[in-house]
Amino acid sequence: MRGAVIHAPGDVRFETLDDPKILRPTDAIIRTAVTCVCGSDLWPYRGAEPIGDPHPMGHEYVGFVEEVGSEATSLRPGQFVVGSFATSDNTCANCGNGFQSNCLNREFMSTCQAEYVRIPNAQGTLVATDETPGEDLWPGLLAVSDVMGTGWWAADAAEVEPGSTAVVVGDGAVGLCGVIAAKEMGAERIIAMSRHEPRQKLAREFGATDIVTERGEEGVARIKEMTGGIGADSVLECVGTAESMSQALQSARPGGNVGFVGVPHDVAVDGQELFFSHVGLRGGPAPVRRYLPDLIDRVLTGRIDPGKVFDLTLPLAEVAEGYQAMDERRAVKTLLKP
């Protein structure tokens, strides 16, 4: 089969790879229906994370079950499945507590920009749809496997409630999906922080009621102005830098909540500042598996369409261009078709 391999910063190639095989009885092999490039894939692509030896890339996927291990008895070949970027047995204590992305047997997926993918702990990780959804729904379901699940988690961790005010820091695919989530959870006012016109437009389409273009201290001041001087009930931090985290924490009202879902890079939170803010802070890799049944249903019934975050579609063979377009901000998110 063929798939993407990163060799060095800026150097992603489409290469022939060994076909994946069932290694454990709990594995399944899927044939990829569609996959994509994640904002977090840009960290190594931009040289901001070490690469080491050349290795496959990708952790977002929907596909068709091709083969199942002897213990993945609830799955059968031909099923259309949606998974998560983190595998889970869905039976351990952490899974039972709803934190499947902290499963005691978790593995982070990393080979999904390819024609076939091995899924560890397939039965606990994958959710099959009743029938094969139309191709027009595949992008939305693909989004659910990571960015939509992560946007949902951001809103959940930020405890968005009906009638509340939510601020979304970050206008990437996750931030945009965070807008969808805040809207679905009933936020009355959703303030998207963005200075890119196409993303502002999509944010509005997804339910943002206000756009703030200012950043940093100015952005915080603007949010305070818009919220009676006290700040927002919920802030979704969807970037992961020290600046975005500081902006998020300062934008929340006393007793409000920040959900942070961008993997933090060089972020340290001052204990005394957090203390006197009364702000609640929770983040982490999204427990996508917890949300899958609900989010799949919202996509299949047309209630949400997170597939709109894909503004560039390419054949998988052109994966290198998919990275480059996102790196140069010509695309929010690239969908890849094997």
Place this chain on the structure above:
Amino acid sequence: MRGAVIHAPGDVRFETLDDPKILRPTDAIIRTAVTCVCGSDLWPYRGAEPIGDPHPMGHEYVGFVEEVGSEATSLRPGQFVVGSFATSDNTCANCGNGFQSNCLNREFMSTCQAEYVRIPNAQGTLVATDETPGEDLWPGLLAVSDVMGTGWWAADAAEVEPGSTAVVVGDGAVGLCGVIAAKEMGAERIIAMSRHEPRQKLAREFGATDIVTERGEEGVARIKEMTGGIGADSVLECVGTAESMSQALQSARPGGNVGFVGVPHDVAVDGQELFFSHVGLRGGPAPVRRYLPDLIDRVLTGRIDPGKVFDLTLPLAEVAEGYQAMDERRAVKTLLKP
């Protein structure tokens, strides 16, 4: 009148002071029934916080209304009242959100180790009991004005739920009151971390099911052992040092919660560690006013007896000895009688 004044580390004196006066129409003056020394009073006493000019001390109080300003119309002289260490108008947006200790008109009390005290925003700050409670209940009600309210907040911020496992880091008066709170909120297992026998005994009396004497990494390992390897649902951080915060965060299970109520001194939380832990973190000065009606009721009905944290009672005139006994850990908490 007379009251306590701190002059330098280790130097607290009982002196003649000006009688407090109504300065604003929202003020009240109370005659102190009982007051006490707080663990946080030891920071300046030990030289860990700057003192500056000599100044009065104390922020915990119950007393009798002596005089009211023209706008404190719901209060009347003679009433027995319980307040909070932080004043609140109880009408601003933050008060409305339940964070009265972040009131837009907040003042931190600081003159309560005295015979009379001026209470700003008295109507929003004080809660009067229907009748004057018996003297045996005064210590419990005094505890409610700070340490019991703070212990309750720690358990609330740590989201203690019926049937859950709670760990309490810190065996001072606040930690001990945290045990009471966790028990009242229905925690099934309450693990108190303490190596002081009299405090262990009181923790057990208050509802602790287990005592852990190890600290730091060893303490964390012990908690993990006791909780199926994953950690506790809720951790109450009642100290405020970098070590205790780290211990608290590591003792919580993925997706669990840490409530931190010790004012943090030199604490920085690593963003990536917090991220991958999935732990929710919230702290701050306790919104005691939110809890006052409920906690007063629990004390008056005898359901809880947080007054037991006072293991030394002195005349107010001997306030210096009250500080010294706590500094030398001869007392958990000193009650002072004017």
